[in-house]
Amino acid sequence: MDIIKRYINNDRLTRIQYASKAAGIANGWKKWIGELQGLDRLNTVKNKQNIEAQFLTWIQNDPSRQQKYGNILNHYKDLYAQLQPVAKENSYFMEAFYSIEIVGFMWKLNSLLSLNEQTPEANKEKILKTAANNIKAFFKDYNSQLDKEIFILLANEYFQHSQYADKKIAVEKLADRIFSQSIFLQQEKLEQLVASGNVKAIQKLNNDVLVKFAMPYFDIYIDSIAPKYQQLNQQITSLNRIWTQAIMEMQPNKQFYPDANLTLRVAYGKVAGFEPQDGIKYKHYTTIEGIMQKENPDIYDYVVEPKLKELYLNKDYGRYANSKGEMPVAFIATNHTTGGNSGSPVLNAYGELIGLNFDRCWEGTMSDIQYDPQVCRNITLDIRYCLFIIDKFAGAHHLIDEMTIVD
Numbered sequence: 001m002d003i004i005k006r007y008i009n010n011d012r013l014t015r016i017q018y019a020s021k022a023a024g025i026a027n028g029w030k031k032w033i034g035e036l037q038g039l040d041r042l043n044t045v046k047n048k049q050n051i052e053a054q055f056l057t058w059i060q061n062d063p064s065r066q067q068k069y070g071n072i073l074n075h076y077k078d079l080y081a082q083l084q085p086v087a088k089e090n091s092y093f094m095e096a097f098y099s100i101e102i103v104g105f106m107w108k109l110n111s112l113l114s115l116n117e118q119t120p121e122a123n124k125e126k127i128l129k130t131a132a133n134n135i136k137a138f139f140k141d142y143n144s145q146l147d148k149e150i151f152i153l154l155a156n157e158y159f160q161h162s163q164y165a166d167k168k169i170a171v172e173k174l175a176d177r178i179f180s181q182s183i184f185l186q187q188e189k190l191e192q193l194v195a196s197g198n199v200k201a202i203q204k205l206n207n208d209v210l211v212k213f214a215m216p217y218f219d220i221y222i223d224s225i226a227p228k229y230q231q232l233n234q235q236i237t238s239l240n241r242i243w244t245q246a247i248m249e250m251q252p253n254k255q256f257y258p259d260a261n262l263t264l265r266v267a268y269g270k271v272a273g274f275e276p277q278d279g280i281k282y283k284h285y286t287t288i289e290g291i292m293q294k295e296n297p298d299i300y301d302y303v304v305e306p307k308l309k310e311l312y313l314n315k316d317y318g319r320y321a322n323s324k325g326e327m328p329v330a331f332i333a334t335n336h337t338t339g340g341n342s343g344s345p346v347l348n349a350y351g352e353l354i355g356l357n358f359d360r361c362w363e364g365t366m367s368d369i370q371y372d373p374q375v376c377r378n379i380t381l382d383i384r385y386c387l388f389i390i391d392k393f394a395g396a397h398h399l400i401d402e403m404t405i406v407d
Contacts, residue, residue, distance in 0.1 A: 001022065001025060001026060001029070003146060003149045003150055003153070004018050004021070004022045004025070004146065004150075005022070007143060007145075007146045008022065008300070009300075011143075014143050014146065015300060017140075017141040017142065017143060018141070018143070018146070021141075030362065031360075031365045033362075034362040034363060034364075034365040034366070035365045035366045035368075035369070036366075037363070037366075038363060038364065038365060038366030038367075038370075038372070038375070039366045039369060039370065042366070042370055042372060044366070044369065044370045047370075051247070052073060054250070055069075055073070055246065055247070055250060056073070058250045068246075069242070069246045072239065072242060072243060072246065075239060076236070076239060076243075079232055079235055079236050079239065080236075082232055083229075083232045083233070083236070086225060086228045086229045086232060087229065088161070089162060089163065089164070089225050089229075090221075090225055090226070090229045092157070092158050092161050092162050093158070093162070093217070093221050093225060095154075096154045096155075096157040096158040096161070097154065097155070097158045097162075097214075097217060099154060100147065100150060100151050100154050100155065101138075101142060101147045101150070102144075102147055102151065102178070102179075102182075102184060102185065102210065103151075103210075103214050105134070105138045105142075105184060106184050106210055106211060106214055107214075107218060108134050108138070109131050109134060109135075109184075109205075111127045111130070111131070112127060112128075112131045112194070112202060112205065113202075113203075113205055113206055113211065115127060115199050115202050115203065116199060116203065117199055119199070124197070124199075128194055128197055131194050132191065132194050132195070135187065135190055135191055135194065136191075139187040144179060144185055147179075148175055148179045151171075151175050151178070151179070152171055152172055152175050155169075155171045155174070155175070156171050159171065164217070164220045164224070165217075174213065177209055178209050178210050178213065181209050182208055182209050182210040183205065183208055184208065184210050184211075185210075193205075244256075262338070262339075262340065267335040267336050267337060267341075267378075268335065269333045269334035269335030269336070269378070270333060270334050271284050271285075271331055271332070271333045272284055272332070272333060272334055272377070273332065274332070274361070274363075274374060274375050274377055275374075276361075276363040276375055282332070282361075284331055284332055284333075285328055285329075285330065285331040285332075285382070286328070286329045286330050286331075287326045287327055287328055287329055288312055288317075288326075288327040288329055288385075289326070290329065291304060291308075291312075291329065292304065292309070292312060305393075307393055308393055311392055311393065312327075316392060317388060317392070318388065318391060318392055319405075319407060320384040320385070320387055320388040320391070320392075321384075322384070327384075327385065327388060328382040328384050328385060329381070329382055329385045330355075330379055330380060330381055330382055330385070331355065331379075331380050331382055332361060332377040332378065332379055332380070333346075333377060333378055333380065334373060334376065334377060334378075335357070335378045336367055336371060336376060336378070337357055337360055337367075337378040338367070338368050339368075341357055341378075342357060342358045342359070343356060343357070343358065344356070344357040345357075346380045352406055353383055354380075354382070354383050355380035355381050355382050355383050355386075356380060356381045356383070356386065357378055357379070357380050357381075358379060358380070358381055359378070359379040360376075360377065360378055360379060361375065361376075361377040361378075361379060363375045364376035364377055387400065387403075387405070
């Protein structure tokens with residue numbers, strides 16, 4: 001993030017290219033921090049251990065339960081002991097190796113590297129077309145100097161922590177060689193090579209300095225890490241079904257909810273503020289006042305455009321102000337949301353669109369693991385602010401004319 005921010009702040013094009021990438025990294029990073037804080041606050045690990053202790057007591061004096069569930073916790077312990085080193089290798093490969101942009105880009109062209117004279121013509125055309133599209137898309141949002149710095153940073157992490165890495169590699173010298181010699185850094189040459197369709201010439205890509213460096217690590221991951229990681233997780237998933245069945249038998253009066261994460265779903269809730277800590281209370285909505293209070297011309301994300309400032313100073317909110325004359329911006333509610341729900345429509349009891357879901361309050365990001373109704377809040381863009389921006393700020397009133405708006 002420090003590397004990306006430095007480049008973003010110094011160059012407008014890089015800011016455009018990397019704004020979404022930076023946001024994605026920051027979102028994950030902040031979510032995990034908030035998630036860990038929430039789990040600590042709720043004593044989630046201790047609560048899970050207490051359930052396990054209750055479970056052992058529940059099966060202790062019942063032979064049928066002992067036979068059915070007696071070994072399940074030991075089985076979990078064994079599987080997780082096997083998974084831990086594999087999961088570590090998987091994480092370092094995915095986060096500190098594959099996440100290097102030029103390395104991931106090379107892998108996207110893997111089908112191109114596999115072309116040979118026996119490849120059917122239809123397949124060849126498809127591979128070449130896909131490669132051409134990937135090359136164009138990659139270089140549109142790519143800064144090689146930035147990526148070189150990240151390459152050095154992440155490759156050092158990978159070589160330091162992976163048991164499969166060559167500890168003798170001088171990463172900075174390797175980066176100098178790759179970023180000065182590899183054709184994967186040369187858009188025009190790469191595009192010309194793909195456009196030629198010359199299979200023999202394309203096969204020479206396998207001798208490229210980047211391919212010769214990176215491909216052995218992909219082979220290790222595909223052959224030694226990914227299959228074991230997938231196999232162990234599948235076994236744990238199967239065991240989870242048995243564990244869930246046992247816990248439902250143990251707690252027959254408890255209401256259990258299906259896991260709806262990563263599915264298409266409808267979540268219900270109420271607009272409500274909350275108190276995350278002693279002495280701190282969050283209202284259920286924010287207004288344009290907050291935008292002005294956070295203004296900072298030195299940070300792009302907090303720059304307030306002159307047009308917006310003019311509308312604010314004149315209190316020119318049109319029909320979109322609330323009954324107090326304020327310009328609402330966002331509101332929070334008790335809907336349980338998760339990754340992938342951003343952009344979802346938020347409807348009121350009458351089926352009318354009142355906002356667009358886009359985030360979660362930081363204190364409630366542990367909700368995928370343990371839901372706490374006291375602090376778990378989704379964050380929604382108030383549709384009135386959306387319409388205000390379209391109409392008053394952007395002057396796109398013709399779009400407003402196409403809508404049916406209920407005051």
